Amino acid sequence: MSNDDINGKSTATVSTDMTLGEQMRARGVSRRSFLKYCAAMASMMALSPSMVPRIAAALEKARKPSVIWLSFQECTGCTESLTRSHTPTVEGLIFDSISLDYHHTLQAASGFGAEEAREEAMKAHYGKYLLVVDGSIPMKDDGVYSTIAGITNLAMLKEAAAGAAAIVSVGTCAAYGGLPMANPNPTGAVAVSDIIKDKPIINVPGCPPIPVVITGVLAHFLTFGLPELDDLGRPTAFYGQNIHDRCYRRPFYERGQFAETFDDEGAKKGWCLYKLGCKGPVTYNACATTKWNQGTSFPIESGHGCIGCSEPKFWDQGGFYRALSEGKLGTVEGLAAAAGIGAAIGIGSALLGRSGQAGPQAEIKAKLDKDLEAQK
Amino acid sequence: MTHAQTALSGIPVFTEAAPTGNVSPLLHEIGHALTRLAATGEPTVIDLRGIPMAPGEEDRIVGFLGRGEIEARLDALGPSEIVETAYPGVWLVTHFNEADEVMAKFVEVATVPTLLATPEDDLHDSALRLSEALDRALSNEQGN
Numbered sequence: 001m002s003n004d005d006i007n008g009k010s011t012a013t014v015s016t017d018m019t020l021g022e023q024m025r026a027r028g029v030s031r032r033s034f035l036k037y038c039a040a041m042a043s044m045m046a047l048s049p050s051m052v053p054r055i056a057a058a059l060e061k062a063r064k065p066s067v068i069w070l071s072f073q074e075c076t077g078c079t080e081s082l083t084r085s086h087t088p089t090v091e092g093l094i095f096d097s098i099s100l101d102y103h104h105t106l107q108a109a110s111g112f113g114a115e116e117a118r119e120e121a122m123k124a125h126y127g128k129y130l131l132v133v134d135g136s137i138p139m140k141d142d143g144v145y146s147t148i149a150g151i152t153n154l155a156m157l158k159e160a161a162a163g164a165a166a167i168v169s170v171g172t173c174a175a176y177g178g179l180p181m182a183n184p185n186p187t188g189a190v191a192v193s194d195i196i197k198d199k200p201i202i203n204v205p206g207c208p209p210i211p212v213v214i215t216g217v218l219a220h221f222l223t224f225g226l227p228e229l230d231d232l233g234r235p236t237a238f239y240g241q242n243i244h245d246r247c248y249r250r251p252f253y254e255r256g257q258f259a260e261t262f263d264d265e266g267a268k269k270g271w272c273l274y275k276l277g278c279k280g281p282v283t284y285n286a287c288a289t290t291k292w293n294q295g296t297s298f299p300i301e302s303g304h305g306c307i308g309c310s311e312p313k314f315w316d317q318g319g320f321y322r323a324l325s326e327g328k329l330g331t332v333e334g335l336a337a338a339a340g341i342g343a344a345i346g347i348g349s350a351l352l353g354r355s356g357q358a359g360p361q362a363e364i365k366a367k368l369d370k371d372l373e374a375q376k
Numbered sequence: 377m378t379h380a381q382t383a384l385s386g387i388p389v390f391t392e393a394a395p396t397g398n399v400s401p402l403l404h405e406i407g408h409a410l411t412r413l414a415a416t417g418e419p420t421v422i423d424l425r426g427i428p429m430a431p432g433e434e435d436r437i438v439g440f441l442g443r444g445e446i447e448a449r450l451d452a453l454g455p456s457e458i459v460e461t462a463y464p465g466v467w468l469v470t471h472f473n474e475a476d477e478v479m480a481k482f483v484e485v486a487t488v489p490t491l492l493a494t495p496e497d498d499l500h501d502s503a504l505r506l507s508e509a510l511d512r513a514l515s516n517e518q519g520n
């Protein structure tokens with residue numbers, strides 16, 4: 001990470017005018033390194049490897065954008081996640097390819113210096129900078145529950161959003177309100193999109209979002225501009241996949257083999273976690289294939305169901321350990337029927353998704369709903 | 377982070393996992409790509425990370441493909457391994473970052489994997505630098 005950027009001195013540094021390709025050549029990054037980077041990015045963005053030449057061509061021409069990162073009502077988990085991104089992007093390239101002009105956790109400057117850097121960056125790149133937000137915004141009592149340098153989050157967001165080209169809401173709190181908004185929402189927390197209505201907003205939910213998904217979205221913005229979004233404002237390239245569709249425990253689900261407790265035979269054999277409250281069937285995220293901790297595994301692989309962290313209001317969905325069917329039916333009777341659903345669609349659909357096309361999630365959801373409905 | 381990984385793999389956890397059923401379709405996909413390469417010369421790249429795999433399945437694919445005659449190592453933003461499998465034309469390409477963590481894994485069905493060939497952009501520059509180096513060497517000799 002280049003220190004100048006984060007110190008806030010660099011507001012209008014050298015390279016905003018150079019294209020990324022020029023910058024990389026100037027820094028002695030070889031063509032092979034660049035192509036390798038593009039291949040890793042394609043994999044990260046869940047794009048077909050055949051897109052690599054296009055990514056390379058687009059990145060080559062991209063210019064270093066100024067990024068202002070505001071942290072509101074949050075736990076810093078999202079920033080923690082970001083700094084653990086294991087592709088070369090963050091350390092070596094993305095952070096060198098973006099000009100991170102303000103991030104109060106990562107920057108060296110503090111106090112007045114930091115706030116000045118923010119104001120300077122906003123002025124210098126007005127209308128062009130990318131605004132990244134993590135954390136929700138408290139609205140109750142004029143927003144006094146969260147302030148930075150005496151400025152309420154609400155006021156700071158409005159001011160910063162006015163000059164932004166686009167906003168990226170990182171984490172479920174910024175995207176949908178998250179934990180601060182969970183019942184009874186004592187601070188009146190809301191999402192960025194509840195306040196800002198006149199700017200493109202890209203939601204990157206997750207509690208936290210997968211590190212490479214955060215950098216992937218930034219990379220996507222650099223390469224192709226605004227990504228295609230689903231109806232919840234999430235980039236389909238990363239959130240087009242249903243956890244259940246891509247879950248390696250799916251064959252058990254289809255055979256109706258479920259773990260009933262966390263230490264029974266089924267749990268030891270790696271059976272499906274549906275009855276233990278897995279929210280995989282209604283959750284869209286890249287965990288099942290991108291995985292966590294440098295690609296080591298994802299929660300279901302560690303024996304815990306998905307809690308649906310990339311979906312709105314996931315804290316208030318009736319309990320992490322209650323089966324989805326219980327939520328609707330109050331019993332687990334619907335399970336046997338629900339277990340049959342997958343067979344028709346088959347695991348082969350998972351192979352489809354790889355090329356970047358969304359799997360038949362809508363179809364699965366509809367079927368699931370219908371089956372559960374039929375149980376009533 | 378390399379430490380964390382070493383520590384993780386050091387934990388002797390054994391999980392039984394049901395096959396996803398993706399191993400054999402993937403191997404067939406590779407087979408079809410190979411036939412296509414032989415017939416038309418058209419190469420294919422498959423992203424191994426894009427497919428759900430139960431623990432151990434990737435190893436089964438890699439094991440099935442075996443190892444062939446060529447093993448190359450690329451040093452660019454961390455190492456990359458480019459290995460020809462026992463089936464000529466089928467390559468395994470693994471990209472690591474500087475901390476030796478796997479960033480991406482591809483099966484490339486091609487006569488030469490893209491990253492092994494010299495990039496055209498570099499050729500012009502390379503020829504120029506070589507002739508400059510020769511000139512320098514020559515003038516040094518004459519100077520002596």
Ligand code: SF4
Binds near residue numbers: 271274300305
């Ligand atoms: S219910 Fe959960 S554990 Fe079971 S197959 Fe679906 S995502 Fe996997």
Ligand code: SF4
Binds near residue numbers: 243310
């Ligand atoms: S498995 Fe589910 S709860 Fe866990 S990180 Fe992924 S989306 Fe979030």
